[in-house]
Amino acid sequence: MIQAAEQPKVEKYTYGTKLDIAKVISVEEPANVCEAVPVHMVYEDHQGHQHVLEYSVMGKGCSNN
Template sequence: MHKILLTLALLGGFCAHAFAADEAVAYRYGMQLDVAQVLSITPVADVCGVVPVEMTYLDSQGGKHILQFSEFGSGCSN
């Protein structure tokens, strides 16, 4: 019985970690980042103004994260 409870507890922890990676965290100035590999960055919108961008990356432990930050859109003319 104890082995089953331990297994369920461990699986619950792994599932919670997997679901947490699907939620974006907003970047704050001075935030410490552990980026080992960038997996993807959403394209910058073709508008004139500040737009949200998301970067999905792996940390040095292999954990997957999504970071949201703002970038100026590519739709402004000189």
């Protein structure tokens, strides 16, 4: 388990951000709302460093009913 002092800083994704993703470790599920929400992806780069990326997706609460 990673110690608190070793936790990677959350990086916010913006359009055009260059990413070096060698392996995706986890992806957070979006909330059950009908709006854009932030989620986090934890990944490892080609040098073996772990990163936490925050980006926006549509929530899972929208329906066409």
